[in-house]
Amino acid sequence: MKNRRSISSLLAVAATYCFLFSLIPWVAARGVERTRALLVHEGIPRDDAGAAAAFEAIIPVLHHPRCMNCHSKGDFPRQGDDSHRHTMQIRRGPDGKGVNAVRCSTCHQDHNLAGLHMPPGAPDWHLPSPAMPMIWEGLTDHQLCELFKDPHGNGHRTPAQIVEHMHTPLVLWGWTPGDGRTPVPTSQHYFLAKIQEWAEKGAACPVDVDAPTSETFGFPVIPITSYKPTFGPE
Amino acid sequence: MREITLTVNGKHHTLALDPETPLLFVLNDELGLCGPRFGCGMAQCGACTVIMRGQVVRSCVMPVSAVGQDEVTTLEGLGTPEKPHPIQQAFIEEGAAQCGFCLSGVILTAKAVLDVKPDASDQAIRDALGGVLCRCFTHTRMLRAIRKYAEARRA
Amino acid sequence: MTQSRREFLKSCGALIVGFSAGSLSLLSAEGQGPFGTHPSHIDPEKLDSWLAVGADGMITAYTGKCDFGQGIFTAQSQLVAEELCVPISRVKLIQCDTSVCPDQGTTSGSQSTPTNFNSESLALAAATAREALLGLAAVKLGEPVAQLTVADGIITSNLGRHVRYEELIGNKRFNVPLSATAKRRAAPDWTVLGKPIPSLDRTGLMTGKFEFVHHVRIPGMLHGRVVRPPEMGATLVHVDEQSVRSVPGLVKVVVRKNFVGVVAETQHQAGLAARKLAVQWNPGPELPPQKNFFDHLQKQPAHDVLSVDSEDIEARLAGASSVIRAKYTYPYQMHGSVGASCAVAEVKPESVTVWSATQSVYPTRSIVAKLLNEPIDKVRVIYVRGSGCYGLNGADAVSFDAAILSQAVGRPVRLQFSRQDEMMWENFGSACAVEHRAALARDGRIVAWDREDWVASMGNRPGYDQPGNVITGMLLGYAPELPGPRSAKPPTGKLRNQSNAVPSYFAGCIGGSCGGDGTVRSERALTHTVRSPFFTGPLRSPLRIQNTFANECFMDELCVHAKADPVGFRLQHLQNSRVIGVLKAAATAASWQARSSPRADISRAQTVSGCGIACVAYEGDNGYAALVAEVDVDLQTGTVRPKRFVIALDCGPVSNPDGLRNQTEGGILQGMSRALVEEVTWDNRRVTSVDWETYNSLHLDYEMPTVETVFVTPANVPATGAGETAITVTPAAIGNAIFGATGARLRTLPFTPERVKAALLSAQSAERA
Structure with missing residues (x-):
C-alpha cells in the first residue's frame, strides 16, 4: 500500500517535471511578445529546481562584458571586450547619468554609430543610479540571483517586471553592440526565454558550490558552477 | 532629406x-x-x-x-569680441591658448560645469575636462582662467 | 656641399640669398625643410617685397613665416611696429600667401626668429624702410637725417617741422633694395618689441570668431574624403564604384594609381561614401614585430655619418679599468594634432588656389603644380591656420589630396581627414636607438665617450620636389626619400650638431678646431640612418629630443659611477658659457641640493620624491636650456607624477616674453606627455594607434605640475629659436628625476607604470647582488 502511493506520487512529480520541461520549447517558440504576456500565476506551478536552472543558464550572459561593463564595481562604467575602465574620467554620477554637465548623453546617442571606437548607443543610455547600483561584479550566482529579486536593490521590480525590463532596448543592445564589440554569444531568444522561465517558475535562486544542497520535490538540486570573470585594477 | x-x-x-x-x-x-x-x-x-x-x-x-x-x-x-562673456574674458586675460583649436571643448565644458555647480572644486572641473584634449598643452593657463572666472562669479 | 645652408647664410651677413633652387640640397640632413629666404616671383632683395605704406598710414608687411599658435604673428607685428616706430595697431601683417609674400621656405626648425628677427629678411627690410623714410623726409624737409626723429609714423625735425609716412610714400613703391648697412633699433630703446604684448589672435580665438582652414568656404564648394589603403605598401586592385551608387549627393569617385577619394555635395555624404566604397587591395609586406623592433633596426643596412671622431676611442676604452655601457631607445611618436587636417583647393582652367595649413606654402605650391601637371605660375597657396602641428602633420598631404580631387571634378573641394587618416599615415617622429660607452678616470672625470645611434627614416617634408615623402605622393607613384647605405667618412670642416647627436660634454674637435661645448677629447659620435617601415618626418625637436634623452640620462649614469653631483659633474665637463649659464640658473632657481647618489632606503615608502636635471645647446647653437624636474613615484603602481619643473632658457633677445612663456610651458608639458604615455603601436600588418583610444595622450584632467621659467638674456647675442628648446630636455629631466627618487634607471620611453615597476625590480636585484 505504502509502496504504491509513493510510486504514484513519484510518477506525479515526474510527470509534472516533464510537463514543465516540455513547456520550454513551446514557450520559446512563441516568441518574445507571447512570453512577456505569461505570468507566474497563470497556472504554472512553482518549480525551484527549474527556476534555478533557468537562472544558471543566463549567468554567462550577465557575466559577458556587454552587460558586466555597466554592472561592475566602482562609480564608473567599463568599456571594450577587455573591460578597461571607461576613458575620459566618465563617472556614474548621482543619478547614473553622469556628473555635473558631462552626461552619458554628452556622447551616447539612441543608436550605435558606425565605425571602430565610435560611441555605442541605445535609448536611455545610462548606468544604474548609486542608490541602487546593481553591481554584479564579485557576486556568486546565488547572490546575483538574490540581487535580481530584491526590490530594494533592483529598482522595485517584481520578477515579471524584471522580465519586461530585459526587453528594453538598452538591455537588448548587448546583442547588437556596434563595430568592434563582441555581441553576447548566447542567443537573445534563449536568454529571454530563460529569464521568463525563471520568473514563471517562482524565481528561485541557484545554490552556490559550497552551500548545502537543498531538497526540492525529494530530489537533491545539483549545484552548477559558473564563470566568474575577474577584473584587473582600474 | x-x-x-x-x-x-x-x-x-x-x-x-x-x-x-x-x-x-x-x-x-x-x-x-x-x-x-x-x-x-x-x-x-x-x-x-x-x-x-x-x-x-x-x-x-x-x-x-x-x-x-x-x-x-x-x-x-x-559673447562677441566687442562684448566677451566673462569666461571668455578670463581666457583672453590669461592668454590661455596657443593654436586655439580646442577652445570650444575647454571653455564650454568649464562653463557648463560651473553653471550646474558654481562651487565645483578644481578636481571636479578637471574631471569634467577628461574628455577634452589640448595638444599644445596650454593647460596651466586654461585652468588659471577657469579658476579666475569661477571665483569672479562666486563673488 | 660641406657647409650647412644656415652656415652659408650666416657667413653672408645681411645679404639676402640669391641661390637658384636647384643648386643646393634643400633638405637638411634631418629634413626640417628649406630655411632662409629664396628668390621667386617675389624678389626678396627688394624692399617692396616686404613692406608697403598705405595712404591711410597703415603699414602692410609680408612675411614667409606663419603663425600656427606659436605667437609669431604677434611677434613679427611687434618687430615691424618697433622698427618703423608705429603703434602695433597700424601694422597689417600678411603671412604666407605665395601671391604676395617672399619665399621663406618652411616655418619650422626654430628658424623663424633667427631668420626674421636678426639682421636679414623681415628685420632688415623694416630697418631699411625706416631709414628710407628718414631719407625721404630729409629731402622733403630740407634737413639732414641726423636732425630728424620718428615716432608714431611721424618724422619730426629739430626745428619742429614734421611729415607723416603716408605723405612721403603712401601707396607708392619704395623701389629700393634692402640695405646691407641698415641699422636695427637698439634693444634698450625698444617700446613694442620685447614687451609682453597680448597675442593679437586672442579675442578672435576665445570668442569663436577665428577662422581656421577648416572654415574656409568657397562658392560651389564640394566635400571630399580620401579612402586610404588598409596598411603600408598595400596596392589597389579594384574600386567598385557601384557600391556607392546609392549614396545621395555623390559626385565622383576619383582613382589615380593607388590614390582613392570621393567627392560629394555634403560632408556627411562624403563620409558615408568613403565608408561604403568597396575597395580591394593587395596586402602590403608584413611588419617587423614591435617587441624587438630596435634589434631589427640595428641590423639594417645604414647610411652612416660620423659627427666627430678622435680616432682613439677604441684604444682609450680598451685601456680603461672599466667601461660603462648603456643602450637607450625611443619609440615612434605622433604629432597628434587635435584637429584632423583639412584643406580647400580650387582648380580652375586659369588658376589653382589652395587654402592650406602647411608650414611650407612655396614648397607645397611646387608639389601641387607637379602633381596636377600645371605650370607653377598658375598655383597660389594661401596659409590659413590649422590645428597646432608640432612639425609635419597631415597638412601637406591633405593639401595635395584636395588639389587632386578638385582637378578631377572641376569644382572647389574641401577635404577633411578622418582621425584615422590623420594618425595612421603620419610622418611619425623617428624611432631611435642609442648605444653609449664611456670610461672614467680614477678621479671620476670622463676620459672617453663613444656613442652610436640608429635612426629609422622614410620620407620627410616633401620640400619642393619630393611628393613621395608623404602618403599622398607615395599613393600617386612617387618614391619616398630613403637612406642609401653608405659607410662613414671622417668628419671634415666645422662640427655639425644639428640633431644633438654630439653630447654637450664632447669637445667636438675636427682637424684641430673644437666646436663642441665640452671637454671630453676622446670622443666619437656615429649615426646610422636606416630604413623605416613607416613614414617619418620632423616632430617637435626631431632627433634632438631622442638624442638628448639618451645623452643626458647617460650623463646622469656617469655621475653615479663617479659618485658626483649631477650639476657639478656637468659643470666640470662644460666649456660653453651659455650652457653653463642656464645650468647654473636652473639649479639656483630650483634650489638644487647637491647629491652623489639617489636616496638610499626607499623600501618602506609608498611614494618617493626626487629631482633630476638635463641641459642642452639646441642644435649646438640655436638656444640653450636647463630643466630641473621634481617627480613623485608611487612604488606600488609605478605611476610617475611630475610635481614641479624649473627651466632656465637662453634664446638671446626675447621678442615677446609672454609668448615665450606660453611656448616654454607648452613645450615642457607636451614633453611630459610624450615622456609618460605616448608611443605608436603596430601589429604584424598595420599601425594600430589610430585614434585617441589607441594613442595615449594626457588630457585636460591631468593634474599639471607647476612650471617656473627663468629667462637668461646675455647681451649682444643674436636671437635664436625657442619653440623646441624646452621640450628637448624634458624626457631626460623626468628620467633623471625618477632615478633620483628611486635609484631605478629607465632607458626607454614612455615611462609607463609597467616599465617603472620593472626598472624598480631590476634596481633592487642589482642592489642585492
Whole structure:
C-alpha cells in the first residue's frame, strides 16, 4: 500500500517535471511578445529546481562584458571586450547619468554609430543610479540571483517586471553592440526565454558550490558552477 | 532629406537636411559657425563641443535630428569680441591658448560645469575636462582662467 | 656641399640669398625643410617685397613665416611696429600667401626668429624702410637725417617741422633694395618689441570668431574624403564604384594609381561614401614585430655619418679599468594634432588656389603644380591656420589630396581627414636607438665617450620636389626619400650638431678646431640612418629630443659611477658659457641640493620624491636650456607624477616674453606627455594607434605640475629659436628625476607604470647582488 502511493506520487512529480520541461520549447517558440504576456500565476506551478536552472543558464550572459561593463564595481562604467575602465574620467554620477554637465548623453546617442571606437548607443543610455547600483561584479550566482529579486536593490521590480525590463532596448543592445564589440554569444531568444522561465517558475535562486544542497520535490538540486570573470585594477 | 528646425545661439533656422547629419557639420557648413570644430569625429577630443539644456554635447556624434527643440549654444554664442562673456574674458586675460583649436571643448565644458555647480572644486572641473584634449598643452593657463572666472562669479 | 645652408647664410651677413633652387640640397640632413629666404616671383632683395605704406598710414608687411599658435604673428607685428616706430595697431601683417609674400621656405626648425628677427629678411627690410623714410623726409624737409626723429609714423625735425609716412610714400613703391648697412633699433630703446604684448589672435580665438582652414568656404564648394589603403605598401586592385551608387549627393569617385577619394555635395555624404566604397587591395609586406623592433633596426643596412671622431676611442676604452655601457631607445611618436587636417583647393582652367595649413606654402605650391601637371605660375597657396602641428602633420598631404580631387571634378573641394587618416599615415617622429660607452678616470672625470645611434627614416617634408615623402605622393607613384647605405667618412670642416647627436660634454674637435661645448677629447659620435617601415618626418625637436634623452640620462649614469653631483659633474665637463649659464640658473632657481647618489632606503615608502636635471645647446647653437624636474613615484603602481619643473632658457633677445612663456610651458608639458604615455603601436600588418583610444595622450584632467621659467638674456647675442628648446630636455629631466627618487634607471620611453615597476625590480636585484 505504502509502496504504491509513493510510486504514484513519484510518477506525479515526474510527470509534472516533464510537463514543465516540455513547456520550454513551446514557450520559446512563441516568441518574445507571447512570453512577456505569461505570468507566474497563470497556472504554472512553482518549480525551484527549474527556476534555478533557468537562472544558471543566463549567468554567462550577465557575466559577458556587454552587460558586466555597466554592472561592475566602482562609480564608473567599463568599456571594450577587455573591460578597461571607461576613458575620459566618465563617472556614474548621482543619478547614473553622469556628473555635473558631462552626461552619458554628452556622447551616447539612441543608436550605435558606425565605425571602430565610435560611441555605442541605445535609448536611455545610462548606468544604474548609486542608490541602487546593481553591481554584479564579485557576486556568486546565488547572490546575483538574490540581487535580481530584491526590490530594494533592483529598482522595485517584481520578477515579471524584471522580465519586461530585459526587453528594453538598452538591455537588448548587448546583442547588437556596434563595430568592434563582441555581441553576447548566447542567443537573445534563449536568454529571454530563460529569464521568463525563471520568473514563471517562482524565481528561485541557484545554490552556490559550497552551500548545502537543498531538497526540492525529494530530489537533491545539483549545484552548477559558473564563470566568474575577474577584473584587473582600474 | 527632411525639413529640420534648429535654434542656435538664439536664432531659428529651417534647413532641408539628411536627419543623420552630425550637428557639427550643420553648424559649420550650413550655418557658417567657426566655434565648434572637427577634431576627431568620434567624441574623443571635445573640439566640437556645444551646450544644450545646460549639458555638454559633442556635436560631432549627435545627429541633427536629435536636437529637437533644445537650443544649441556654440562658443560664439557666449559673447562677441566687442562684448566677451566673462569666461571668455578670463581666457583672453590669461592668454590661455596657443593654436586655439580646442577652445570650444575647454571653455564650454568649464562653463557648463560651473553653471550646474558654481562651487565645483578644481578636481571636479578637471574631471569634467577628461574628455577634452589640448595638444599644445596650454593647460596651466586654461585652468588659471577657469579658476579666475569661477571665483569672479562666486563673488 | 660641406657647409650647412644656415652656415652659408650666416657667413653672408645681411645679404639676402640669391641661390637658384636647384643648386643646393634643400633638405637638411634631418629634413626640417628649406630655411632662409629664396628668390621667386617675389624678389626678396627688394624692399617692396616686404613692406608697403598705405595712404591711410597703415603699414602692410609680408612675411614667409606663419603663425600656427606659436605667437609669431604677434611677434613679427611687434618687430615691424618697433622698427618703423608705429603703434602695433597700424601694422597689417600678411603671412604666407605665395601671391604676395617672399619665399621663406618652411616655418619650422626654430628658424623663424633667427631668420626674421636678426639682421636679414623681415628685420632688415623694416630697418631699411625706416631709414628710407628718414631719407625721404630729409629731402622733403630740407634737413639732414641726423636732425630728424620718428615716432608714431611721424618724422619730426629739430626745428619742429614734421611729415607723416603716408605723405612721403603712401601707396607708392619704395623701389629700393634692402640695405646691407641698415641699422636695427637698439634693444634698450625698444617700446613694442620685447614687451609682453597680448597675442593679437586672442579675442578672435576665445570668442569663436577665428577662422581656421577648416572654415574656409568657397562658392560651389564640394566635400571630399580620401579612402586610404588598409596598411603600408598595400596596392589597389579594384574600386567598385557601384557600391556607392546609392549614396545621395555623390559626385565622383576619383582613382589615380593607388590614390582613392570621393567627392560629394555634403560632408556627411562624403563620409558615408568613403565608408561604403568597396575597395580591394593587395596586402602590403608584413611588419617587423614591435617587441624587438630596435634589434631589427640595428641590423639594417645604414647610411652612416660620423659627427666627430678622435680616432682613439677604441684604444682609450680598451685601456680603461672599466667601461660603462648603456643602450637607450625611443619609440615612434605622433604629432597628434587635435584637429584632423583639412584643406580647400580650387582648380580652375586659369588658376589653382589652395587654402592650406602647411608650414611650407612655396614648397607645397611646387608639389601641387607637379602633381596636377600645371605650370607653377598658375598655383597660389594661401596659409590659413590649422590645428597646432608640432612639425609635419597631415597638412601637406591633405593639401595635395584636395588639389587632386578638385582637378578631377572641376569644382572647389574641401577635404577633411578622418582621425584615422590623420594618425595612421603620419610622418611619425623617428624611432631611435642609442648605444653609449664611456670610461672614467680614477678621479671620476670622463676620459672617453663613444656613442652610436640608429635612426629609422622614410620620407620627410616633401620640400619642393619630393611628393613621395608623404602618403599622398607615395599613393600617386612617387618614391619616398630613403637612406642609401653608405659607410662613414671622417668628419671634415666645422662640427655639425644639428640633431644633438654630439653630447654637450664632447669637445667636438675636427682637424684641430673644437666646436663642441665640452671637454671630453676622446670622443666619437656615429649615426646610422636606416630604413623605416613607416613614414617619418620632423616632430617637435626631431632627433634632438631622442638624442638628448639618451645623452643626458647617460650623463646622469656617469655621475653615479663617479659618485658626483649631477650639476657639478656637468659643470666640470662644460666649456660653453651659455650652457653653463642656464645650468647654473636652473639649479639656483630650483634650489638644487647637491647629491652623489639617489636616496638610499626607499623600501618602506609608498611614494618617493626626487629631482633630476638635463641641459642642452639646441642644435649646438640655436638656444640653450636647463630643466630641473621634481617627480613623485608611487612604488606600488609605478605611476610617475611630475610635481614641479624649473627651466632656465637662453634664446638671446626675447621678442615677446609672454609668448615665450606660453611656448616654454607648452613645450615642457607636451614633453611630459610624450615622456609618460605616448608611443605608436603596430601589429604584424598595420599601425594600430589610430585614434585617441589607441594613442595615449594626457588630457585636460591631468593634474599639471607647476612650471617656473627663468629667462637668461646675455647681451649682444643674436636671437635664436625657442619653440623646441624646452621640450628637448624634458624626457631626460623626468628620467633623471625618477632615478633620483628611486635609484631605478629607465632607458626607454614612455615611462609607463609597467616599465617603472620593472626598472624598480631590476634596481633592487642589482642592489642585492
